[in-house]
Amino acid sequence: MxxxxxxxxxxxxxxxxxxxxxxxxxxxxxxxxxxxxxxxxxxxTGTIQGFHAEISPAAIGIQLQAMVSVRLARHSRGQLDSFHRHLASLPEVLAFYHVAGADDFLVHVGVRDSNHLRDLALEAFTERPEVAHIETRLIFEFRRNPELPDYAGRVT
CATH class of the missing domain: 1.10.10.10 (Winged helix-like DNA-binding domain superfamily/Winged helix DNA-binding domain)
Structure with missing residues (x-):
């Protein structure tokens, strides 16, 4: 604790x-x-999992960010593992979340422009056999909250 x-x-x-x-x-x-x-x-103990640099997207050529909602056709362990590996292999994927609800994954991507986003959506998502549906939302602004919630019931 x-x-x-x-x-x-x-x-x-x-x-x-x-x-x-x-x-x-x-x-x-x-x-x-x-x-x-x-x-x-x-x-x-793994409480701190790493230290990271927050990098300006524009400095590395990212001009457009989006959140791609992905719904899988089936939910077998093999397909989930395969899709995880696929997402981790894509340089455009900044982060991804396996979620509950109507969609199975939320994928945060960073791309050069709208053409790059279209090509990524087609090649990296809709052409995958395990993907049944995607929906893309543009991100206008991203900010990380530096504050920590305290749910661990720490001792004072």
Whole structure:
């Protein structure tokens, strides 16, 4: 279970994963050695799953983003695994979610332009035998929330 210090460290790292250990410790009100050991433990237990850079889409040529809803024709383990591997292999896929409801997947894609999006929809989705239906929604803006919800019932 996470305590208030773990939660403080996670909140600080969520907002700035490049925060130096000394500053991290200072903001959390603990010694630098304690901060270092706590972060190391959070990594080893899988609580922290990685550190990532937020990259400007335009800087890498992404001019258009969309969320593609995908409905599968069948729901066998083999088809799900195959579709997971397929999505993970596409450079245009920024993230994907296996969801419950009318659709089976939500796929966040980044492309050069509308022609690229059309070609991706045709080649990467509608031509797949396991796909029954897709629906595409353009994304006008994306922002990540740096705040963490606290549902773990941490000890204070």
């Amino acid at each position: 996470l305590d208030r210090i773990d939660f403080a460290l996670l909140s600080l790292l969520r907002k700035n994963a490049r925060l130096p250990n000394k500053e991290l410790a200072e903001h959390a009100g603990i010694a630098p050695s304690t901060a270092f050991e706590r972060v190391r433990r959070l990594l080893s």
